[in-house]
Amino acid sequence: GQNIDQPTEMTATEGAIVQINCTYQTSGFNGLFWYQQHAGEAPTFLSYNVLDGLEEKGRFSSFLSRSKGYSYLLLKELQMKDSASYLCAVLRGDSNYQLIWGAGTKLIIKP
Amino acid sequence: DTGVSQDPRHKITKRGQNVTFRCDPISEHNRLYWYRQTLGQGPEFLTYFQNEAQLEKSRLLSDRFSAERPKGSFSTLEIQRTEQGDSAMYLCASSSDRYEQYFGPGTRLTVT
Numbered sequence: 001g002q003n004i005d006q007p008t009e010m011t012a013t014e015g016a017i018v019q020i021n022c023t024y025q026t027s028g029f030n031g032l033f034w035y036q037q038h039a040g041e042a043p044t045f046l047s048y049n050v051l052d053g054l055e056e057k058g059r060f061s062s063f064l065s066r067s068k069g070y071s072y073l074l075l076k077e078l079q080m081k082d083s084a085s086y087l088c089a090v091l092r093g094d095s096n097y098q099l100i101w102g103a104g105t106k107l108i109i110k111p
Numbered sequence: 112d113t114g115v116s117q118d119p120r121h122k123i124t125k126r127g128q129n130v131t132f133r134c135d136p137i138s139e140h141n142r143l144y145w146y147r148q149t150l151g152q153g154p155e156f157l158t159y160f161q162n163e164a165q166l167e168k169s170r171l172l173s174d175r176f177s178a179e180r181p182k183g184s185f186s187t188l189e190i191q192r193t194e195q196g197d198s199a200m201y202l203c204a205s206s207s208d209r210y211e212q213y214f215g216p217g218t219r220l221t222v223t
Contacts, residue, residue: 004153031210042202042214043154087153091210097142098167099212101153 002026004102006088011108012078020073020086020105028093034062034073035087037104043087046073075107083109115215117203123221124193131189132218136205143186144212145178146202154202160186193222 012018031050035043049064061074085104116135146154158168162183180186204212
């Protein structure tokens with residue numbers, strides 16, 4: 001079967017660092033995406049990893065280990081506007097377009 | 112280009128009525144996707160178009176759902192004989208040959 005697991009909710013403090021984990025079991029693998037979704041809004045693209053390692057983009061970094069079926073999104077210097085849900089999605093190995101989505105991690109930032 | 116747009120943003124309808132939603136993708140994107148999302152869940156794949164061809168339709172999609180993309184540009188999603196379980200956010204996304212999908216603001220459907 002296809003399964004993507006993320007924690008349901010996390011809380012962090014403004015200015016701190018938080019790591020959101022994602023584990024996956026899918027039929028093949030063509031890459032992993034992270035999206036940010038504010039309440040009531042559409043998801044917005046954050047990152048795409050297809051090779052093992054860390055991709056850094058400003059305050060956000062994403063890591064992938066294909067052998068472990070594991071990824072994380074690292075958010076540094078947290079700001080109140082980072083309060084949102086963070087969705088992990090895997091591109092199926094037998095598809096070049098169909099994403100399998102996790103349920104998302106709701107991140108709450110406290111002052 | 113202003114991104115993916117969807118219309119309407121909100122729709123309230125009575126059970127049994129038909130509804131139609133429109134999506135205008137980013138102009139140079141040849142791929143278009145429809146998703147459904149309920150509270151606390153990730154998007155659920157409904158269907159996919161490459162240009163005007165509908166290449167895949169989710170098995171979760173009943174015969175009451177139909178989508179078109181007649182000229183390979185905008186797309187419509189129709190739900191016939193709506194049920195309360197159809198209440199959700201309907202999201203449209205588009206992409207080029209790169210894998211990143213860009214989402215529209217969504218249409219929130221409430222079936223009473």
